[in-house]
Amino acid sequence: xxxxxxxxxxxxxxxxxxxxxxxxxxxxxxxxxxxxxxxxxxxxxxxxxxxxxxxxxxxxxxxxxxxxxxxxxxxxxxxxxxxxxxxxxxxxxxxxxxxxxxxxxxxxxxxxxxxxxxxxxxxxxxxxxxxxxxxxxxxxxxxxxxxxxxxxxxxxxxxxxxxxxxxxxxxxxxxxxxxxxxxxxxxxxxxxxxxxxxxxxxxxxxxxxxxxxxxxxxxxxxxxxxxxxxxxxxxxxxxxxxxxxxxxxxxxxxxxxxxxxxxxxxx
Amino acid sequence: xxxxxxxxxxxxxxxxxxxxxxxxxxxxxxxxxxxxxxxxxxxxxxxxxxxxxxxxxxxxxxxxxxxxxxxxxxxxxxxxxxxxxxxxxxxxxxxxxxxxxxxxxxxxxxxxxxxxxxxxxxxxxxxxxxxxxxxxxxxxxxxxxxxxxxxxxxxxxxxxxxxxxxxxxxxxxxxxxxxxxxxxxxxxxxxxxxxxxxxxxxxxxxxxxxxxxxxxxxxxxxxxxxxxxxxxxxxxxxxxxxxxxxxxxxxxxxxxxxxxxxxxxxxxxxxxxxxxxxxxxxxxxxxxxxxxxxxxxxxxx
Amino acid sequence: xxxxxxxxxxxxxxxxxxxxxxxxxxxxxxxxxxxxxxxxxxxxxxxxxxxxxxxxxxxxxxxxxxxxxxxxxxxxxxxxxxxxxxxxxxxxxxxxxxxxxxxxxxxxxxxxxxxxxxxxxxxxxxxxxxxxxxxxxxxxxxxxxxxxxxxxxxxxxxxxxxxxxxxxxxxxxxxxxxxxxxxxxxxxxxxxxxxxxxxxxxxxxxxxxxxxxxxxxxxxxxxxxxxxxxxxxxxxxxxxxxxxxxxxxxxxxxxxxxxxxxxxxxxxxxxxxxxxxxxxxxxxxxxxxxxxxxxxxxxxxxxxxxxxxxxxxxxxxxxxxxxxxxxxxxxxxxxxxxxxx
Ligand SMILES: Nc1ncnc2c1ncn2[C@@H]1O[C@H](COP(=O)(O)OP(=O)(O)O)[C@@H](O)[C@H]1O
Ligand SMILES: [Mg+2]
Numbered sequence: 001x002x003x004x005x006x007x008x009x010x011x012x013x014x015x016x017x018x019x020x021x022x023x024x025x026x027x028x029x030x031x032x033x034x035x036x037x038x039x040x041x042x043x044x045x046x047x048x049x050x051x052x053x054x055x056x057x058x059x060x061x062x063x064x065x066x067x068x069x070x071x072x073x074x075x076x077x078x079x080x081x082x083x084x085x086x087x088x089x090x091x092x093x094x095x096x097x098x099x100x101x102x103x104x105x106x107x108x109x110x111x112x113x114x115x116x117x118x119x120x121x122x123x124x125x126x127x128x129x130x131x132x133x134x135x136x137x138x139x140x141x142x143x144x145x146x147x148x149x150x151x152x153x154x155x156x157x158x159x160x161x162x163x164x165x166x167x168x169x170x171x172x173x174x175x176x177x178x179x180x181x182x183x184x185x186x187x188x189x190x191x192x193x194x195x196x197x198x199x200x201x202x203x204x205x206x207x208x209x210x211x212x213x214x215x216x217x218x219x220x221x222x223x224x225x226x227x228x229x230x231x232x233x234x235x236x237x238x239x240x241x242x243x244x245x246x247x248x249x250x251x252x253x254x255x256x257x258x259x260x261x262x263x264x265x266x267x
Numbered sequence: 268x269x270x271x272x273x274x275x276x277x278x279x280x281x282x283x284x285x286x287x288x289x290x291x292x293x294x295x296x297x298x299x300x301x302x303x304x305x306x307x308x309x310x311x312x313x314x315x316x317x318x319x320x321x322x323x324x325x326x327x328x329x330x331x332x333x334x335x336x337x338x339x340x341x342x343x344x345x346x347x348x349x350x351x352x353x354x355x356x357x358x359x360x361x362x363x364x365x366x367x368x369x370x371x372x373x374x375x376x377x378x379x380x381x382x383x384x385x386x387x388x389x390x391x392x393x394x395x396x397x398x399x400x401x402x403x404x405x406x407x408x409x410x411x412x413x414x415x416x417x418x419x420x421x422x423x424x425x426x427x428x429x430x431x432x433x434x435x436x437x438x439x440x441x442x443x444x445x446x447x448x449x450x451x452x453x454x455x456x457x458x459x460x461x462x463x464x465x466x467x468x469x470x471x472x473x474x475x476x477x478x479x480x481x482x483x484x485x486x487x488x489x490x491x492x493x494x495x496x497x498x499x500x501x502x503x504x505x506x507x508x509x510x511x512x513x514x515x516x517x518x519x520x521x522x523x524x525x526x527x528x529x530x531x532x533x534x535x536x537x538x539x540x541x542x543x544x545x546x547x548x549x550x551x552x553x554x555x556x557x558x559x560x561x562x563x564x565x566x567x568x
Numbered sequence: 569x570x571x572x573x574x575x576x577x578x579x580x581x582x583x584x585x586x587x588x589x590x591x592x593x594x595x596x597x598x599x600x601x602x603x604x605x606x607x608x609x610x611x612x613x614x615x616x617x618x619x620x621x622x623x624x625x626x627x628x629x630x631x632x633x634x635x636x637x638x639x640x641x642x643x644x645x646x647x648x649x650x651x652x653x654x655x656x657x658x659x660x661x662x663x664x665x666x667x668x669x670x671x672x673x674x675x676x677x678x679x680x681x682x683x684x685x686x687x688x689x690x691x692x693x694x695x696x697x698x699x700x701x702x703x704x705x706x707x708x709x710x711x712x713x714x715x716x717x718x719x720x721x722x723x724x725x726x727x728x729x730x731x732x733x734x735x736x737x738x739x740x741x742x743x744x745x746x747x748x749x750x751x752x753x754x755x756x757x758x759x760x761x762x763x764x765x766x767x768x769x770x771x772x773x774x775x776x777x778x779x780x781x782x783x784x785x786x787x788x789x790x791x792x793x794x795x796x797x798x799x800x801x802x803x804x805x806x807x808x809x810x811x812x813x814x815x816x817x818x819x820x821x822x823x824x825x826x827x828x829x830x831x832x833x834x835x836x837x838x839x840x841x842x843x844x845x846x847x848x849x850x851x852x853x854x855x856x857x858x859x860x861x862x863x864x865x866x867x868x869x870x871x872x873x874x875x876x877x878x879x880x881x882x883x884x885x886x887x888x889x890x891x892x893x894x895x896x897x898x899x900x901x902x903x904x905x906x907x908x909x
Contacts, residue, residue: 067775093777101775107768109833110761113897117758118765119776125758126778128786132753134904141758142905145897162896180776301689303602303696351882358689359600360882363828366821367882370875373817378864488816489704492697503690536708543701550682550694 017044020188020220021066021097026075028061035061037244039075043188046214048221050231050252053241059224060102062241063190066222067099068092080187094121096187100180100194102224104173108166112157113148115165115176119183120144147183154209155179156202171197178206182213188220200230207234232256269522277521279410279479282417285513286472287490288497289421290465292509294341295498296441297458300348300361304369306494307487308340308466309473311372314379316474317482320399321387327412329474337470338463344368345462349455369487376484393483400478409478416475420468421510437461489539493520496542500549502556511557516542572854578737578805580846581744585798586823587842588751588835589791595833595892596760597787598767600688603695605819606679607672607792609702609811611799614668616713616809619660619722620646626656636711636719643720654727661724661739661804668796676792680785696816706811718810721803736805743801747794748839755835756904763787764833817871822849825878831888840890 019042028036036058043049051059064070066077068089077085079097107115123144124130125137152158155175160168165176174197181189195203211234213219225231232238238255240248248261255261287309294302302308312333316326348364356364384390400407428434436452476482493516501512520538528535553559586604593599620635624642627649635642650657679698683691707716725735754760762783766773770780803809822845830841852859852870859866881888901907 069771069775088779089771089774090777090779093775098777099775101772105769105772105775107765107772109768109892109894110764111894111897113900114761114764114894118761118773118778120758121777123758123762126762128754128759128790131757131759132750134753134757137758138905142907145901145905145907162894164894184776299689301693303693347879356882356886359594360886362600362602362689362692363824363878364882366824367875367879370817370821370871370878374868374871374875377868381864381868488700492700495693495697499690537705539704540701543697546694546697547682550685554685 017046019043020045020080021222022076022078023062023066024076024078026062026065026072026077028058028065028070029073034244036065036072039241039246041239041246041249043220043222044237045220046218047236048210048214048223048234050235050238051222051224051241052226052228052238056243057241058244059241060192061244063099063192063222063224066190067097093184093186097190098181098184098186098188099190100177100192102192102196104170104177106165106168106173106176109164111162111164112152112168112176112179113161116148116151116179116183117141117144119180120147121184151179151182154182155206171199171202174198175202175206185217186219188222191221191223191225193224193226195225195227195230203227203230207231210234269525273521273525275406275410276479277518279413279475280521281514281517282413283472283476284490284493284497284517285510286417286420287469287494288501288509288513288516289424289506290469291494292498292501292504292506293465294462296504296506297437297461298345298348298352298361300352300358300365302344303362303365303491304340304344304367304372305365305469306491307369307372307376308337308344309469310476310482310487310490311340311376312336312470312474313477313482313486314376314383316396316477317394318383320396321383321389325401326396326399326474326478327408330416330471333470333474334467335470337473338467340368340372341466341469342459342463344466345459349458373484373487380484393481394477395479395481396477397479407479409475413472413475413479416471420471433457433460492539492546493517493542496546496549499546500556502558502560505556505558508556508558508561515557516545519545572850574734574737576847576850578740579850580843581740582798582802582805583823583826583842583846584839585744585747585794585801586819587826587830587838588748589794589798590823590827591832591835591838592751592755592763592791592794593787595827595838596755596763596767597784598688599784599787600692601695601788602692602816602820602824603697603699604795604823605814605816606695606699606702607675607795608799608802608819609699609706609814610672610675611668611796612803612809612814613706613713613811614671615664615800615803616719616721616811618667619664619724622663623650623656623660623722634711636714639714639720643722646722647726650722650724651726651729651732657722657724657727660722664804665797665800668800669793672792672796673789676789677785679792680781680788683788684781684784696820699820700816703811703814706814713809713811716810716812718808718812720808723807724804736801740801740805743797747797751794752835817874821878822874825874825881827888828886829877829881829888831890831892833892834888834890837888837890837892841888 021043023039023041026036026039027034039062051062053059061070065072068084068087072085076083079095082095084092107118110118123137124140130136152161155178157172157175157179160172168176174194178191178194195206198206207230210221214221223231223235232252235252238250238252239246240255240261248255248258291302291305294305312329315332315336316329319328320326344365348361351361351364397407400409402408403411428438437457439452440454440457497512497516498509500515501508501510520541524534524538524541549556590604593601620642623646624635629642629645633642683694686694706713709715713719723732723736726732728735762778766778766780766783773780826842826845827838829845830839831837849870852866856866859869
């Protein structure tokens with residue numbers, strides 16, 4: 001029912017893809033204040049969906065609900081046809097849905113390299129018993145290190161491998177957030193303002209890399225971002241939130257044409 | 268069914284314990300650092316009580332001195348902890364700072380006990396002062412003194428919180444430390460005064476303890492369990508909850524254990540374990556304590 | 569002199585196990601636990617209760633005698649039996665260690681259920697109070713570990729004859745080396761990194777797919793096991809168990825100071841801190857009479873010294889002598905992964 005309203009902008013063939021994420025009538029309250037009210041939205045497989053809305057409209061809250069940080073007060077969330085509404089955060093990650101934080105949340109006293117390495121999934125060296133025998137995890141760890149260097153190059157932090165995450169600048173922390181997700185080979189990423197504070201050149205590089213990942217691995221994305229000038233040309237579909245309600249959706253061109261949305265944004 | 272001495276013990280104990288639990292909670296709320304030296308500070312003054320009694324004075328002379336002693340130590344502890352906090356020390360470091368005080372007071376008490384032993388030729392490692400107490404209507408005076416002290420302090424404290432400028436400022440600080448200092452409230456002065464007051468209150472109630480109960484330098488460590496249990500049962504961050512928690516823990520330690528000991532005499536020795544068991548159950552079954560229950564009840568209507 | 573050196577090394581070993589376990593919990597995983605001595609007391613109590621009674625059953629000693637009530641008599645009988653029975657002696661030692669390890673593992677796992685529901689500071693208090701309660705139980709229960717008076721236990725190395733009092737220290741040293749190796753292996757592996765990530769930010773750790781509660785439970789269970797073993801080793805080495813002696817000062821606050829002074833989160837620093845302070849304390853105890861100038865019993869000087877050192881460290885060097893250090897990625901690849909780049 002919801003997927004019927006989809007019209008994917010830049011990559012028309014994506015429209016037919018079955019949805020990987022379905023947010024079905026989700027509400028979230030804090031006390032008596034509704035941060036989200038009856039939200040319906042879907043993300044088709046291999047698509048890049050943009051979520052916009054003024055500050056305080058509930059974008060981060062929605063990401064928190066999907067990723068399991070908050071439990072919604074009503075509604076259902078399906079990922080890959082699986083009901084994840086009541087699942088724990090780490091279990092949701094394990095089935096391939098990962099998220100980044102708007103306010104970067106790194107492991108401050110670990111180096112950038114360690115921050116990324118710890119994101120490896122099913123690392124045998126993280127098991128209490130198997131960690132004792134290096135032979136049981138060395139091969140895995142070598143591959144992980146290789147991938148980490150690749151990710152470092154992608155996000156442009158290759159000269160920061162040995163820097164403590166706590167010593168990075170705001171923009172670099174954003175890149176680390178993204179790098180962490182890339183390490184996990186997920187099916188879908190929820191990115192909360194991934195290029196905030198990143199210079200336009202690097203921001204464009206990162207976004208085109210996201211396109212590459214989508215094309216290469218078939219990952220899907222939901223991106224929250226304010227810098228529409230940069231991000232619009234990369235996304236397939238846009239949802240607009242205001243005061244906890246979904247007020248519009250459409251392809252980037254459709255959204256740009258809707259003049260009334262500018263009022264919402266300026267308000 | 269329950270013999271009078273047991274009931275009286277429970278009463279005196281609950282007056283002292285609930286006051287201590289309230290003070291502990293208050294210090295915790297104001298600085299968000301559990302004060303591990305708290306019980307030891309409270310019982311440091313017992314050696315003053317002992318000294319005055321040995322000098323032939325009534326143990327109640329101690330009360331003002333105990334207030335000042337407890338308040339002064341607590342004040343210094345506050346200064347030390349807030350100094351460290353301003354330098355960005357973690358919560359772990361801050362709790363270690365309270366342990367520093369715990370150790371020094373503990374050693375000080377023992378050294379003083381050694382000193383008393385040489386001066387008065389007594390064994391000061393463990394003592395009880397009930398023989399120095401007098402009677403009112405054939406009841407031990409400490410019953411009335413502890414009761415009146417406890418009740419009047421709580422009333423005084425409540426009035427202060429509600430009626431005085433200082434109280435209003437203090438509530439603001441407790442609600443939100445940063446916001447209060449932004450609004451120009453002198454948080455430093457409010458908190459150091461509060462810690463002095465609370466420490467004094469602890470010293471005061473501690474000084475009454477040996478007039479009824481047997482005392483030794485380890486009482487602080489043991490009583491800490493009961494204080495913690497009272498705060499947990501009361502609901503970690505609720506001042507009046509901890510007051511109630513103090514009564515519940517005191518009565519379960521004394522009366523409930525007594526009832527059990529009628530059938531299982533060996534239970535009596537494990538009084539302080541009782542409170543730990545209650546605390547553990549409370550943590551699992553109702554983590555927000557009595558305060559949480561009351562809130563739920565109110566919210567439900 | 570040789571006795572003193574062995575004494576110091578053996579005590580150092582016990583404390584090294586304790587501080588490394590503490591560092592595993594606090595320095596690595598960020599579990600704030602002031603009640604380290606809970607599993608130590610469990611280890612000591614089981615050591616006081618089990619091997620003596622087991623030996624009585626095995627040797628069919630007069631059932632009218634009770635290990636606790638007739639302690640001196642029973643121990644001297646057992647001594648004559650065990651002196652000529654090395655196999656049984658070692659079996660008792662190993663069996664006690666195994667049972668304690670199992671018990672403490674389960675206890676650590678169980679204690680996590682209430683403990684991990686709490687904010688960090690209350691977790692510390694909860695553990696402290698639980699340990700203090702266990703100490704009270706141990707002191708009040710005569711049949712368990714001799715109550716306030718304590719109890720004499722068997723020595724698994726009586727069969728060494730003239731060297732019987734060196735057996736346990738040497739065994740302790742070997743066992744400790746093994747435990748240190750375990751900890752070092754774990755901390756240098758991806759597990760160490762994982763634990764530190766949990767310490768740094770639990771929500772982020774969850775968001776990269778780590779089951780934080782499960783890992784914390786296992787951390788508690790594992791370090792409980794090691795602490796329990798420290799309790800067994802300590803008890804056997806002392807030849808007696810006095811539960812009242814397992815105080816929060818000696819078995820929690822001192823280890824905390826050792827860890828903080830050495831460098832929280834750095835095993836080598838913690839190791840050095842432990843060595844320095846154990847050395848200092850043993851020398852102070854052995855050299856009591858050099859402290860004649862103090863106007864009071866020197867035992868009370870210890871907590872004051874502990875307090876002062878703690879205070880100085882907190883003010884001037886909160887990160888310790890050897891602060892935590894992350895490996896450089898090239899070093900890690902070369903040394904651990906054996907990769908040449
Ligand atoms: N944990 C919380 N408790 C109470 N209110 C919250 C909480 N998280 C978010 N909110 C409120 O929900 C609304 C939406 O916030 P958020 O999702 O962060 O907005 P956005 O990300 O769109 O800027 C805001 O009004 C915010 O104050
Ligand atoms: Mg947001």
